[in-house]
Amino acid sequence: MTAQWTVLVADSIALDGLAPLATDKRFELVVRPGLSGEELADAISTADAVLVRSATKITRASLARADRLKAIGRAGVGIDTIDVDAASKRGIPVLTAPAGNTISAAELTMALLLAVARKVPAADRSMKAGEWDKKSFNGFELYGKTLGLVGAGRIGGQVAKRARAFGMSVLVYDPYLLSERARELDVQLAPLDDVIRKSDVISVHVPLTEATAGLIGPAQFAMMKPGALLLNVARGGVVDEAALLVALQEKKIAGAALDVYETEPLQKDSPLRSLPNVVMTPHLGASTAEAQQNVAIEIAEAVRNCLAEGDLSAAVNAARIRR
Secondary structure: OOOOOEEOOOOOOOHOOOOOOOOOOEEEEEEOOOOHHHHHHHHHHOOEEEEEEEOOOOOOOOOOOOOOOEEEOOOOOOOOOOHHHHHHHHHOOEEEEOOOOHHHHHHHHHHHHHHOOOOOHHHHHHHOOOOOHHHHHHHOOOOEEEEEEOOOOOOOHHHHHHHHOOOOOOOOOOOOOOOHHHHHHEEEOOOOHOOOOOHEEEEEOOOOOOOOOOOOOHHHHHHHOOOEEEOOOHHHEEEHHHHHHHHHHHHOEEEEEEOOOOOOOOOOOHHHOOOOEEEEOOOOOOOOOOHHHHHHHHHHHHHHHHHOOOOOOOOOOOOHOOO
């Protein structure tokens, strides 16, 4: 049987997770990660679907000759590396896999919270330098503290559950969270300003959109408690990095833990790298074997259903696609 659809795998995606496509004779997988520019545009021009993670960028130029393309699949939830507007104008659905990395991202959030609260990375560096310096690494307990969540969807909701297990109270700013769901999570809904002012730890879990860009900026840092911590395992642009830098340098807040940045990879000379009150990881939210397997399966199923059945339930731009 000749394959009906060609699927370009243009990023490093767990191939065993693509079994919904690989085992279906209607689909042919072409694995070519790391393409960019004209090479990527050429490869896309002969594909019915393209699969990416966060490294490969699907730009307007990438789609200039995508007359055959019927779907763009993002193995994950973030779409800031995909020109959704350009895809929509060409009638191409952009599919995502929002559930697959939920647990991994939530667990990394808690790992970063504990690391910055107990100064684990700095203490580790000190020990490996041959020191025994207990006085410099006095931290604080999570028990009895207030966690402020900006966004309580899949990942934020899982963070809330884990924070409650540590004995934290949880305030949530999320215009889309129903009161019934808030009761299930045992959290209290509050306006953004109240969450910012009252929380000992503020953790961001919203997508990067026009509405959320710079959501945590100078005004919000001015409201925070002097001992507050900021966590960002969402998207870098949600936090104004210039304002964060000032808040950290001037000790308006006690510290931050970051997994995402306005520009990635983070510049080598970024002043954030030199601050002692910052814990940093290189966008590891979905970097577990389980998450990579889960998002691969999820996006493979979404692409299969889209091409074979016209199912757009996984498309973020479904309302803008006419078929």
